[in-house]
Amino acid sequence: MSGRGPDVVVIGAGIIGAAGAWFATRAGLRVTVLDRGPLAGGTSGRGEGNLLVSDKEPGPELDLALLSRRVWREDLGEHAGLWEFDEKGGLVVAATDASAAGLAELTRRQRAAGVDAVDVGADELPAYEPQLAPGLRGGAFYPGDAQVQPMLAVAHLLRLARDGGAEVRTGVEVTGLLRDGDRVTGVRTDRGDIPAGNVVNAAGPWAGSVAELAGVRLPVLPRRGFVLVTEPLPPTVRHKVYAAEYVGDVASADAALQTSPVVESTESGTVLIGSSRERVGFDGSLSLPALKRLAANAVALFPALAGVRALRAYHGFRPYCPDHLPVIGPDPRAPGLWHAGGHEGAGIGLAAGTGLLLAQALTGATPALGLAPFAPERFDEGDPAP
Template identity: 65%
Template sequence: MLTRNSSDVIVIGAGVVGAACAYYAARSGLTVTVLDRGPVAGGTTGAGEGNLLVSDKEPGPELELALLSSQLWCELAELLPPATEYEPKGGLVVASGEAGMAALRDFAAGQEKAGVTAQEIPADRLHDLEPHLAPALAGGFHYPQDAQVQPALAAAHLLKAAGERVRLRLGEEVTGLLTGASGEVRGVRTASGEVHGPYVVNAAGTWGGELARLAGVELPVLPRRGFVLVTEPLPRMVRHKVYAADYVADVASGSAALQTSAVVEGTPAGPVLIGASRERVGFDRSLSVEVLRRLAAGATALFPALAGVRVMRTYAGFRPYLPDHLPAIGPDPRVPGLLHACGHEGAGIGLAPATGLVIARCLTGGEPPLDTTPFRPDRFAAAV
């Protein structure tokens, strides 16, 4: 029975990953309390572009998670309202020279063996997909499985779709975990009091490491800052998610230094979103003119017509980075009753449904939908 102070499972974090965990847990028959020290989607989710990508992932466990999530997002799109702006528009990765095209061919060949659909687009056909692209590009690859949602609305509607089995408590920061005599989870402590439950899910995003430390375990989640430029509303100038080939390398890099690569996409509402940058500077939100300059230059190199378009605003967000670029998903054997669902870096929106399904199966003793070994939360401790 769900009461204000008890439930079957407590999810900490009301971003899209936490919302997906709550949704699939509730669908499995569990009662859920979702706690967040801020509003729904107040962290990484609210600062995201809403990308649901397979195109930027090399064969391996993250791609398997992304392919499962792609299927689940298609199912959710039938359930959630149109306001989530689910758009299966596909992605287009472009190369400026023949060396870049050769690298894209090799990358796509490996992905296709793993179940990704990738279609090579020769230079003279690029403008069929994107009429406003710059001339003289060497070609690209089209990924029809890539899609996009409005991330904050997707999180909110997932929580609403979970129904009466989910209680949402916002503006309540978790200050400690309650444990039993054998160290097992019994609930959490907040400034408003205690919330009881035999399971706690750490879906705290960039603060996942901090929450893990409250439980007495180490999870090396670090913030990786990124900026997004938002243009004035436009007629549909950019039809797909379009990015330069070097974006894939930037995603896979562990460097703390500033990296930028051109990523441009339109939205159903009209504005064009421009990224992407990555740097590890802690939680510093200071505006970086150098980053904005690089983003604007990269975008206009791909779409020259954007040079005459006004940027209405810019914002920063923090991706929850783990050193091996894989999220932590599943039970933590060091603390019975504690599960993690964090560390997705910039892919959390895309990977949220599969993460939520895995967590729900763990909670109910069901068969995981894929091999969860690479996502073990204690893998970093084992490596020390």
């Protein structure tokens, strides 16, 4: 670690950077967080705040999700009220016999991996969600699925990190990396150089550009998604509810517009309606076709929403990796550079585990999960098949 400056500079004041900063500070490291914009000014401020295990196939991402769920509940449990932690549970519904069978097979494999998943018959669905459309063929309930208010989570995690001695600087743009041979020894910014023992790239959908500053390739791409927000309603949706097809859509590598119904209420009474995904670069223009499909999908799932007004719509750019796994850990191609990104739409939920793993690895402790599946150099021989 460097004798000058902080032990760690974190590039990015979103949920991944915030969690990494808090855990690293808690582990005794001197941390500086930098962002060219405001706190949660990118992806983290434009999502739904989901903490899910239900949408993940058994494998490294589910392992990370289970770790993260434990960390949100235990390591961060005393602060849960700060970010409106709500373990509302998730209900996945199937519209056809084929999708119901596929969902049952998924829950079987998830239970074998340690997930609490309850198969729900078609006649049992109204007990979970009385206003669901009739004719659905079955579902699955995940009592551990939860939600947080993501902007509050970012703000409070960074405040807690500051209370522990971290420095958080917004409006500071990283323009380059300091080097000593191949080793990264800090960052160059528009406000001056900051030497550091390690640099963590937590720049979300811009992580690829940060990696380029070190001359390494990281194929993180933006994937645009929209969310509709309704007017406040009487209790309409009890859980996070989504169609079984959502799992496959999230795992798809298709660049074209895809939508699948995802509906949930917030504490204020508004209903959040998703989800869409498409790879259009950083095009932030409003897409009426996407919004129309979101609305139609939601009404098909909850007919009572048909006469409800939408107050607004917003979008975010989710950091997409070709193999749908995040990038976490040191980059052997540029020693001193670490990556924490590529979580796509699961970043809020996976942030807690990611932050813990980073802090453990940075301090030389054995990480709670092996980092090999998330290694940044795995893309050197070409992007893996999705």
